[in-house]
Amino acid sequence: MSRTHITDYPVAREKVLVVDDQLINRELLQSMLVKIGFDVILASNGQEAVDLFSQHLPALVLMDIAMPHMDGIEATRLIKQAAGEIFVPVIMISGLDGDDVIRRSIEMGGDDFIHRPFSYEVLRVKIKAIQRISDLYREVQRLYVLRQHEEDIAEDIFSNAIEKDNITFDQIKLHKRAASTFSGDVQITAIRPNGDINILLGDFTGHGLTSVVGALPLAETFRAMTRKGYEAEQVIAQINRKLHGLLPTGLFLAASMVTMSSNGRCTIWNGGMPDILILSAEGEVRQRIESGDPPLGIVPDMPDMNFTFTQLEPDDKILLVSDGVLEARNTDGEYFGEQRLLWAAMLGCREDDLLGRIMRAVDTFLKGHEQDDDISLIEIPGRIKMFASSLAEPGVNPALVQQDQSAGWTWSICLQGNNLKRVNPVAIALSQLQEVEGPGDHWHDIFTILTELFVNALDHGVLNLPSSLKSSAGGFTEYFAQREASLEQLESSCYVSIHLTSVKAAGQSSLLKITVQDSGSGFDHARWLDRIAERADDETGLAGRGIMLVQALCQSLIYSEDGSTVTAEYSWGDGLMALN
Amino acid sequence: MPINSAVSSDNKRVMINITDRFDYGLHQSFRNSYQMVNEAGVIYSINLSRATYMDSSALGMVLLLKEHAEKKGGSVIICKPHPAVAKILKIANFDRFVTIEN
Numbered sequence: 001m002s003r004t005h006i007t008d009y010p011v012a013r014e015k016v017l018v019v020d021d022q023l024i025n026r027e028l029l030q031s032m033l034v035k036i037g038f039d040v041i042l043a044s045n046g047q048e049a050v051d052l053f054s055q056h057l058p059a060l061v062l063m064d065i066a067m068p069h070m071d072g073i074e075a076t077r078l079i080k081q082a083a084g085e086i087f088v089p090v091i092m093i094s095g096l097d098g099d100d101v102i103r104r105s106i107e108m109g110g111d112d113f114i115h116r117p118f119s120y121e122v123l124r125v126k127i128k129a130i131q132r133i134s135d136l137y138r139e140v141q142r143l144y145v146l147r148q149h150e151e152d153i154a155e156d157i158f159s160n161a162i163e164k165d166n167i168t169f170d171q172i173k174l175h176k177r178a179a180s181t182f183s184g185d186v187q188i189t190a191i192r193p194n195g196d197i198n199i200l201l202g203d204f205t206g207h208g209l210t211s212v213v214g215a216l217p218l219a220e221t222f223r224a225m226t227r228k229g230y231e232a233e234q235v236i237a238q239i240n241r242k243l244h245g246l247l248p249t250g251l252f253l254a255a256s257m258v259t260m261s262s263n264g265r266c267t268i269w270n271g272g273m274p275d276i277l278i279l280s281a282e283g284e285v286r287q288r289i290e291s292g293d294p295p296l297g298i299v300p301d302m303p304d305m306n307f308t309f310t311q312l313e314p315d316d317k318i319l320l321v322s323d324g325v326l327e328a329r330n331t332d333g334e335y336f337g338e339q340r341l342l343w344a345a346m347l348g349c350r351e352d353d354l355l356g357r358i359m360r361a362v363d364t365f366l367k368g369h370e371q372d373d374d375i376s377l378i379e380i381p382g383r384i385k386m387f388a389s390s391l392a393e394p395g396v397n398p399a400l401v402q403q404d405q406s407a408g409w410t411w412s413i414c415l416q417g418n419n420l421k422r423v424n425p426v427a428i429a430l431s432q433l434q435e436v437e438g439p440g441d442h443w444h445d446i447f448t449i450l451t452e453l454f455v456n457a458l459d460h461g462v463l464n465l466p467s468s469l470k471s472s473a474g475g476f477t478e479y480f481a482q483r484e485a486s487l488e489q490l491e492s493s494c495y496v497s498i499h500l501t502s503v504k505a506a507g508q509s510s511l512l513k514i515t516v517q518d519s520g521s522g523f524d525h526a527r528w529l530d531r532i533a534e535r536a537d538d539e540t541g542l543a544g545r546g547i548m549l550v551q552a553l554c555q556s557l558i559y560s561e562d563g564s565t566v567t568a569e570y571s572w573g574d575g576l577m578a579l580n
Numbered sequence: 581m582p583i584n585s586a587v588s589s590d591n592k593r594v595m596i597n598i599t600d601r602f603d604y605g606l607h608q609s610f611r612n613s614y615q616m617v618n619e620a621g622v623i624y625s626i627n628l629s630r631a632t633y634m635d636s637s638a639l640g641m642v643l644l645l646k647e648h649a650e651k652k653g654g655s656v657i658i659c660k661p662h663p664a665v666a667k668i669l670k671i672a673n674f675d676r677f678v679t680i681e682n
Contacts (some may be wrong), residue, residue: 205636231672249647250640254672272636272672295636298643323636376627 012505015039015056019049019075020064020093032120036127037564050078058088059134060127065094065105073108080109087137089130138425147209154212156468158186162219167191172199173379175355185322188219190226193430193447195262198226198235199379201320202255203273207297214253214297215244228434229447232259232267233305236296246401252297256289256320262299264312264382265476269305269499271295274321275338279354281315283346309480313521316382317354319345328362331369336362354379392476408510409436412499417492420458425498426450428543433500442572445553446512449568450498452546453516459483461520461564495519511555512570522562529559582606585613590618593623599630602665604637614645622654629660634668646678 014379016038018029019424030040033518041056043049047070053061061079065072076090093103095116114122114131133494151464155178166189174462191197198224204211221242225235236257238521243253254272272295278287292306312318321341328336340361352551355377362375366368406533411432415424463486496518504510529547551557554568583606585596596613598606614624622646630633646656658680661669669680 203636205640207637250644252636252640254636281675291671291673294676295639298677327635455605 013059015041017041017043017049017053017056017058017061019043019046019061019072021067022064023062029123032123033062035120036124042267044077046072049075050082053079053088057086059132061088061090063090063092065101066096072123073104073351074171076105077110086142087134087141088133089463091126091130131149143217150209153208157539158215159210162185162215165219165223167197171381172197173355173377175359175375175377177359177375179207179324179373179375181369183207183374185216185325185371186215187322187376187377187378192226192508193229193444194261194451195444197260198222198232198257199260199320199378199380200257201273201322201376202253202254203322203324203376204253205251210251210313213251214243214247217246218253225427228427228431229424229451231424232257232269232288233307234424234427236269236271236305237302240296240302241300244300247297252295254291254295254323258318258320258380260318260380260384260457262384264314266310266312266318268310268318269293271305274323274326277319277342278310278312279317279319279345279346279349280313281349283349284391285342286316304363309477311476311508312382314383317349318378318380318381319354320378322374323360323375324371324375325358325362325377327373328371328375329369332351336365339534349390350549380499384554408501408503410499410501411436412497414495414497416495417490420462420490420494420496423488425496426454428498429498437502440572446514446570449514449550449553449570452550453514453566453568454496454498456546457516457518457520457564457566460523461518462490462494462496463487464520493519510572512572514568514570515565516567517561517565520564525559525563528563583609583613587617589619591619592621593625594628595625597627597630601635602628602631602638603633603635607641608664609659610641611644618652620652620654621653622649623657624649625657625659626655627659628665629662631662631665633636634665636672639668639672639674642674642678667680 008112014037016033018026018033018040020026020029021044026042026044030042035157040058041052041058041409043052045067049061051062061076063072063076063574067075071508072092072094076092079090089111090109091114092110093116094105094112097115104114111133112126114126124322165188165252166187172189174189176185176187178185184202186200186202186204188200188202189197204214204220218239221239222235225238227249231236233504236255239253239255247253252272255270256270256273256276258276259267268276268289270289270291271293272291275291276289277285278289280286285549287308287310289308292308293302295300325341326336326338330336341358344358344361345354348354351357358377359375413428415423415425427446429450433446460467463483465479465482465486469479469482496516499513499515499517501513501515502510503513550568554570556567556569558567559565560567582600582602583596586595587594593650594614594617596610598610617624626642626645640656642656649656654680658669658674658678660682661680666680666682669675674680
């Protein structure tokens with residue numbers, strides 16, 4: 001980009017305004033200034049000076065202090081006011097002695113002081129010095145305008161390229177108010193193939209442009225991995241690796257993430273953000289999820305991240321905030337703080353206007369004082385209603401799957417020992433399937449089938465966790481704690497394998513055979529299936545629902561090997577029908 | 581000054597004191613306080629007992645100092661963080677990267 005030379009300013013700037021009530025003084029100054037090379041405008045009192053200033057916009061003002069009517073100090077004040085953001089240096093001139101005159105001249109807005117009488121040389125160097133300051137000031141202003149422009153672009157990237165792609169659910173409320181210096185808050189949402197919603201609130205370090213660097217890779221990674229069905233832990237680990245490779249030391253991303261299922265189960269992670277609050281309908285804090293990990297992008301790997309698994313009541317709400325809310329400062333330098341947030345949140349829950357109430361409280365508190373940091377709020381309800389149509393990715397043609405009617409294929413993966421904890425085979429299987437078969441609506445079904453069967457094999461087969469634990473909301477948390485602990489002690493003889501076979505008979509819809517086998521000792525599947533069938537109408541049962549869902553989606557579901565092997569047959573294209 | 585620093589006579593320890601707000605405004609002076617120190621094995625201690633606020637830029641500045649220190653086999657210690665600052669350090673789980681002495 002070419003750089004405007006700092007002296008490239010209109011000729012009008014080379015005028016000097018001389019203000020003095022004595023004709024002899026004016027004439028003396030005029031002759032000196034003409035000799036230096038300026039155009040000179042003369043004013044004989046303060047009021048005339050103010051008028052001429054607005055008319056000519058001189059680059060410099062020489063101001064006598066003692067004048068009748070309006071003195072030099074008042075005239076200087078008015079001139080500075082009229083100049084606004086443009087820097088117009090005013091050199092005060094006086095024959096009076098004493099520190100007090102100098103002090104007052106400078107305090108009232110004068111930029112320099114010359115004591116009369118003075119020589120031509122003294123005037124010349126004083127003006128030279130003050131022009132250096134003028135030039136510097138203009139340069140700063142030029143850079144400021146440039147930076148402002150670049151920040152506007154940064155903000156545009158944020159709102160257009162990143163947040164525009166958010167799924168729009170009026171049930172999840174997002175609110176962001178950017179500070180005048182854009183400060184790097186980012187809100188991203190995306191849907192997993194099984195209908196879970198991933199929500200991320202992030203806060204990049206720094207202000208302005210620097211805070212945008214990581215935003216695009218963050219959004220891309222988050223969306224791509226969510227769409228492929230990866231778990232929160234894997235999404236976060238990958239974002240961390242990306243940002244660590246990309247961001248220079250000292251830049252990082254504090255973030256919180258929620259994975260929300262339609263039945264109110266959620267997985268919550270907090271890395272460097274303020275506490276995440278789960279609020280009851282009455283606005284009481286039912287649970288608080290503190291930051292359990294450092295922000296992302298600092299260390300190359302994040303092992304053993306801390307996740308909170310919890311079950312929400314239908315009327316609960318999750319509230320995510322950025323530190324811009326808690327650290328909003330009013331004119332007295334006071335912070336908004338958590339007490340005010342909790343109070344506003346309580347009222348907001350009762351009035352059913354959580355975010356609106358909090359923002360009003362912040363505004364009342366700030367009393368018009370400008371916010372220094374972005375303010376972000378996200379409200380997630382305890383139940384999110386999903387519609388099949390909202391699951392479809394925009395622009396994906398659900399019809400067309402395979403071109404070659406006769407071709408079939410097989411694919412398999414077997415995870416052993418520690419890999420069961422580390423690797424998500426469902427996401428891998430799904431991306432393989434998409435690779436071979438192209439996009440389509442049935443991926444949501446297949447994701448569900450694979451996930452349910454894999455989780456059953458791992459949890460109940462390999463880890464031998466009793467599913468009865470899950471039948472209460474409290475036990476659900478306990479279940480996850482046990483699961484975490486057991487995953488730490490996997491022996492290398494443990495395994496789960498997934499085998500996929502696609503069979504395509506001419507003229508018929510093709511069939512996907514999914515076989516999942518585990519190293520566990522199996523279970524009494526016949527009795528289990530009977531019991532599930534009996535309880536089909538019992539809405540309260542939290543266990544066994546996965547299998548019911550898989551049964552509904554598949555043409556057939558057959559257990560063998562005492563229950564340690566299960567084979568599901570799924571017919572392409574009929575999946576959504578089966579759901580109804 | 582909201583920031584001042586001192587180097588011990590054996591050049592093995594740099595003490596950085598920060599008062600009031602530890603934020604982006606101190607970026608340059610914080611860097612200046614350690615940039616000239618290039619001896620090996622220097623311990624940099626940042627005294628935050630009188631810092632009442634710390635923002636994420638300041639956390640980033642600490643990471644930069646840590647990088648500078650560790651390149652020459654040195655280390656960084658945060659001393660006596662003020663309660664408000666200790667909270668920020670805890671939220672960011674900074675005890676995993678830097679020694680924090682109360």
